[in-house]
Amino acid sequence: MKRVSHEPAYVLHHYDWSESSVIVEAFTRSHGRIALVAKGAKRPSSNFRPVLLPLQQLALSWGGDAEIRTLKSAEWGGGQVMPTGDPLLSGYYANELLMRLLARDDAHPRLFDAYATLVHVLAADEGESLVGAALRAFELLVLRETGHLPALDVQTLTLGRLAPDEPYRLVSEGGLRAAHADDASWLPGAQWLALSDALADEAPLTAALNVAARLPGDQRVHLRQQLRELLHYHCGVGTLRTRQLMMDLQSFQVP
Template sequence: MATSKRIADEPAYVLHRYDWSETSLIVEVFTRHHGRIALVAKGAKRPSSSFRPVLLPMQPLRLAFGGDAEIRTLKSAEWQGGHTMPRGDALLSGYYLNELLLALLARDDPHPALFDIYSDVVQVIASEHGEALQAALRTYELLLLREIGLLPQLDVQTMTLAPLQPSTRYTLVPEGGLRHASDADRAALDGSQWAYLQAALDLGAPFAATLRACAAVASELKPQLRALLHYHCGVTTLRTRRMMLDIQAL
């Protein structure tokens, strides 16, 4: 629920920004204690604005804001340092993280654990490439889906709740959860691999363990998690995915 009191020193990341007027911006941010919210940054487009150099994606911020309307007013924004702006594949990956949050999180719905995971993933993708980057993205997808209640239990068959057999192959599908894989399901994992992922997710601080678990199976997880995310986002292709394909075509 929106609040009329002023909030100060709130950890946040910019997810998206767009024009509000000739001089102002609307900024969608992900905050630790208040979830996804929209803020008007008055005068942010002016060359002299203190907002201009800090309202950037994937940069850790501390914000002050207030108001009781759906779009609140940004009072101050301070950069917290930590890493430089990602580039190339890492930058596109960061936009992908943001697109998922915009598509799947309701406004004013706090997810402090997910905020911390997002922060961890941003730090990884700002410094890593290749396989490490892919493992970080799969970790984020799994933990995001679990946090918002869209990931089935990964150590049982979803429809029957029967335990997975360690050497039997299973696949994750949008409407059926985990089920026996067909011979054509090349991305399927065996029961022991799914159980290892579930054990990592069940830890009190799951990020590092899930990152390790994803490292060995990131390529197999990618198409399965992509299909699940597209299903819940209600799209066939996410905008960042389309952008990446267009760049590769060039």
């Protein structure tokens, strides 16, 4: 039986397995997304109950060779408190992206480190603008790590280098191309080139966050729209569940 001990991990999702146990979908640094059965986790006396929380770094130990392994222990890894309010929903949104786009048992250590940075940004809750920039950076990294993001320094079909002052649009089936006159959203080549350089940085989430945060307001909206279309296309849905929840909650806010 294969044993893994004290692996850095985050809980992405969990669901009932039996009257007393749950299945935990976890994102680990060295093993990618895995499924674990936490036996007895629903019992009031379980040591798992106060630990298996989302957006908290954990150290997990498990055993087994089946698709669903058996969780042996879970320890809190320390760090920040759990985000609240809109940042909490943003964290659930990031979790949904990983659930939908990551295959099980496929390690993405750089994406794991970027996710850990995102969690710190969300917990700090330094304003809607910074949280939005962090989400755009994370979306780009998820798309790149899963092979769904084209190169951002050339046009996809021609491989021609982008002109800094010309407009370009990211489309679901055609990659990055010159913007058409009727395109509602696009970014100038200089911004795509800056994002391309940021993703190649040793700390890609922080670098891409800084680029996204400096975009003018209209360009921030355009980047969000283009990434949302690409993510929905590859997730196979019209609207992600957490995104719909966020929109529903905003519709109930008092003006």
